[in-house]
Amino acid sequence: MRVAVRFGYLGDHFAGSQLQPAGRTVEGEFIDACVRLGLFSDRRDARVAFAGRTDRGVHARGQVAALSTSEGEQTVRYLTHHLPADIWCNGIAVVPDAFHPRKAALARTYRYYFHPRGHDLAVMDQAAAVFHGTHDFSRFARLSPGKDPRRTVISCRVAGTGDLGVITVTAESFLWHMVRCIASALLAAGEGSGTAEGIRARLTGADSRPVPPASPYGLVLWDVDCGVHWDPVEPSERSARRMAGLCDYHGVMRGIIRDLPGRGG
Amino acid sequence: MRVAVRFGYLGDHFAGSQLQPAGRTVEGEFIDACVRLGLFSDRRDARVAFAGRTDRGVHARGQVAALSTSEGEQTVRYLTHHLPADIWCNGIAVVPDAFHPRKAALARTYRYYFHPRGHDLAVMDQAAAVFHGTHDFSRFARLSPGKDPRRTVISCRVAGTGDLGVITVTAESFLWHMVRCIASALLAAGEGSGTAEGIRARLTGADSRPVPPASPYGLVLWDVDCGVHWDPVEPSERSARRMAGLCDYHGVMRGIIRDLPGRGG
Numbered sequence: 460m461r462v463a464v465r466f467g468y469l470g471d472h473f474a475g476s477q478l479q480p481a482g483r484t485v486e487g488e489f490i491d492a493c494v495r496l497g498l499f500s501d502r503r504d505a506r507v508a509f510a511g512r513t514d515r516g517v518h519a520r521g522q523v524a525a526l527s528t529s530e531g532e533q534t535v536r537y538l539t540h541h542l543p544a545d546i547w548c549n550g551i552a553v554v555p556d557a558f559h560p561r562k563a564a565l566a567r568t569y570r571y572y573f574h575p576r577g578h579d580l581a582v583m584d585q586a587a588a589v590f591h592g593t594h595d596f597s598r599f600a601r602l603s604p605g606k607d608p609r610r611t612v613i614s615c616r617v618a619g620t621g622d623l624g625v626i627t628v629t630a631e632s633f634l635w636h637m638v639r640c641i642a643s644a645l646l647a648a649g650e651g652s653g654t655a656e657g658i659r660a661r662l663t664g665a666d667s668r669p670v671p672p673a674s675p676y677g678l679v680l681w682d683v684d685c686g687v688h689w690d691p692v693e694p695s696e697r698s699a700r701r702m703a704g705l706c707d708y709h710g711v712m713r714g715i716i717r718d719l720p721g722r723g724g
Numbered sequence: 725m726r727v728a729v730r731f732g733y734l735g736d737h738f739a740g741s742q743l744q745p746a747g748r749t750v751e752g753e754f755i756d757a758c759v760r761l762g763l764f765s766d767r768r769d770a771r772v773a774f775a776g777r778t779d780r781g782v783h784a785r786g787q788v789a790a791l792s793t794s795e796g797e798q799t800v801r802y803l804t805h806h807l808p809a810d811i812w813c814n815g816i817a818v819v820p821d822a823f824h825p826r827k828a829a830l831a832r833t834y835r836y837y838f839h840p841r842g843h844d845l846a847v848m849d850q851a852a853a854v855f856h857g858t859h860d861f862s863r864f865a866r867l868s869p870g871k872d873p874r875r876t877v878i879s880c881r882v883a884g885t886g887d888l889g890v891i892t893v894t895a896e897s898f899l900w901h902m903v904r905c906i907a908s909a910l911l912a913a914g915e916g917s918g919t920a921e922g923i924r925a926r927l928t929g930a931d932s933r934p935v936p937p938a939s940p941y942g943l944v945l946w947d948v949d950c951g952v953h954w955d956p957v958e959p960s961e962r963s964a965r966r967m968a969g970l971c972d973y974h975g976v977m978r979g980i981i982r983d984l985p986g987r988g989g
Binding site: 467469471518520572573574576620621622623676677679702705706707708709710711712713714715716717718719 | 732734736783785837838839841885886887888941942944967970971972973974975976977978979980981982983984
């Protein structure tokens with residue numbers, strides 16, 4: 460049976476998603492959990508494949524992996540309990556034997572969260588529309604030599620969510636650092652140090668200066684549309700507890716840091 | 725000249741405040757910065773002394789150090805620029821030659837920040853009053869053998885600040901883990917799993933079960949009253965920038981984690 464698993468993770472404590480000889484990786488932890496659960500013993504035999512790579516510090520809500528196993532669907536549902544607390548499954552689907560999540564991906568959506576201190580979200584949303592369509596993203600990416608710099612952005616929007624701002628970008632596929640460079644350009648537009656015209660000039664090549672990428676910690680691989688209908692899986696209680704604890708931790712740290720620098724009494 | 729320096733730090737990346745052979749410590753970084761600035765070359769000759777120790781992960785806003793130097797007051801004001809970005813000065817004072825901040829301390833104030841999810845702050849504040857006065861804090865501390873377990877709490881209050889709750893405790897001095905144990909008992913009272921009577925029973929010894937300490941990251945050494953009038957010092961720009969960046973980081977992480985676990989679209 461070939462099965463696709465949709466899963467999320469917090470990127471803080473990973474040296475990126477992709478398997479590498481040294482350092483804790485998302486793929487490494489995912490594969491180890493599968494082996495512990497007995498889904499397979501060799502990742503090559505199981506043809507384990509992932510929809511995409513994320514850099515060090517980047518999070519995911521909808522990363523997709525595929526694997527082949529002789530175990531049943533019910534066993535795969537236990538995978539979430541074998542993963543470390545900072546990775547959790549949220550969907551599974553039985554897929555055709557040839558399924559590869561990267562090749563099956565019709566569109567990917569990233570979200571970039573930011574603190575909207577002094578940023579005009581409406582101006583950012585207008586500037587975001589400039590990215591729609593097919594463009595040469597050379598100025599908005601770290602390109603490997605010979606790589607086609609053209610990509611098609613299906614949607615790019617900016618909105619508020621709670622006390623944060625969020626940029627949501629959907630494209631058929633992305634270049635390396637592309638979302639972080641788009642975010643950086645939109646943040647500049649939102650604080651008045653950049654404009655929609657400046658973005659257009661860089662997309663047409665009239666301005667050849669590269670845009671620097673925004674910091675990674677705000678970036679989330681939100682969704683990969685593989686044309687699959689996901690059967691929902693709950694995160695483990697351990698993972699849910701850890702996430703609630705981390706949410707409190709970050710909220711408390713923010714409050715403390717806000718109060719600390721004052722010289723006060 | 726003997727000078728007292730009032731300074732703050734973020735405890736995240738320190739193995740505690742106290743100097744130790746291995747591991748980054750607040751005292752170690754503070755002394756290194758003084759040596760780099762040329763305030764002294766030997767900490768023993770300079771009779772460097774600190775008002776108190778804080779554990780791994782505990783922050784400070786009003787820690788106090790004293791040191792002797794042949795440099796002038798203006799040079800000491802530069803110290804904040806020689807400290808790492810997670811330590812910053814906020815006051816200095818010329819003091820008598822015999823000044824020792826631990827011995828001079830009339831009172832210390834700690835704050836404990838927490839996320840008030842489901843906690844009744846009014847109930848907590850009422851329970852906090854039970855701590856006022858002189859009590860045997862054996863059940864609210866990690867005691868070294870032979871240590872006097874009696875301490876005098878001058879004030880203990882619970883209030884809201886922004887979206888967080890904060891416990892503010894002032895005492896002449898504290899036992900090890902005492903604030904974290906007080907916080908733990910008050911948090912239990914606030915969520916209904918403990919009561920003011922339960923706290924009283926532990927203070928009188930009617931209930932001999934120890935209270936576990938709350939997690940360290942919410943704890944801030946807020947102020948040490950050494951009877952000194954502080955001449956204000958501004959944190960370095962580098963430190964202010966780092967703190968603003970960290971405040972954003974924690975705010976963004978909280979928002980991301982809040983949104984992440986949902987299985988969604």
